[in-house]
Amino acid sequence: MRYSIGIPAFKGRFLEECINSIVSQTFTDFELIIVNDCSPDDIKNIVEKFNDPRIRYYENETNTGAENVIDNWNKCLNLANGDFFVLMGDDDKLGADYLFEFDKLINKYPELDVFHCRIKIINEKSEEIELSNCCPEFESTDDYIKNCIEGRSEQFISDIVFRKSTLLTNGGFFKLPLAWSSDYVSAFIACGDKGIAYTSNPVFLYRKNQFNITSTSSLELKRAGIIGMENWITKYLENTKKPSQLLKTTFKKYVKNNKEAFIQQMVGRKRLNGFYICWVNRKLFEISFIDFYDLIYGKLFSKKNG
Helix, strand or coil: CCEEEEEEECCCCCHHHHHHHHHCCCCCCEEEEEEECCCCCCHHHHHCCCCCCCEEEEECCCCCCCCCHHHHHHHHHHCCCCCEEEECCCCCEECCCHHHHHHHHHHHCCCCCEEEEEEEEECCCCCEEEECCCCCCEECHHHHHHHHHCCCCCCCCCCEEEEHHHHHHCCCCCCCHHHCCHHHHHHHHHHCCCCEEEEEEEEEEEECCCCCHHHHCCHHHHHHHHHHHHHHHHHHHHHCCCCCHHHHHHHHHHHHHHHHHHHHHHHHHHCHHHHHHHHHCCCCCCCCHHHHHHHHHHHHHHHHHC
16 A cells, blocks of 8 residues: 555544545545544544445544644554554645645655655635645755744645655654644654655645644643754754754754743743743753843833833
């Protein structure tokens, strides 16, 4: 089998639309694995609407939860039979030619293990509201990491196709709280020293909505996920024989900007209590006294007074 698509399912609101976009693929050599993470929604009933032998349905005995959602990602991966693996969000959609376009890309770059595509951003009505930036057709791993941390290469896991054997060799998807930044680190690791290929065809549709992890989860856990990615990149730069100096400089700015953004968001949402949370947990959040002075007194207060 060429492709396995896994859905770690919890939300039923857009699931039927999601599944329909998968079973309607023009490239048909795939299987669809759906793992119900003890959802309060009637996931099984939604799946049973589709009489398609390519669909395999499973139910978890206990809920992995949003914080440990990577466990369900990896369960989908371990159930897969295909040579390549796609992890699908239960509220997102694939364009009809998603697998067809990726198959062309894989055939053009057969030595690579990671492939991604341009992204259409849709709203809750499936209306297109944004389009991600274009990326080069091929990037070295250094350039790919640099473009990701600069925000030029946006991704949401389902826009990436992995060679399954590479993911499994690496121990599956990289576990971080809420899977926050796990898609990036998992792709960085899978790239190895080979790099990544890209199609400019926007065949993945990411749905912005009030119910996904991006919109609902805690800033504290997101900060923990970002720190996990920063720690991985730090080790990558230490262990790479000739890391790009431009990547080093970009990464230093990235770390500084993340601290600033986190404190501003915490203070903006929770005011003095947010500042208190940052201060009490400064070691956990990897924020120094100098960071507080620069980012709170030097910027937030000066903006307020100005």
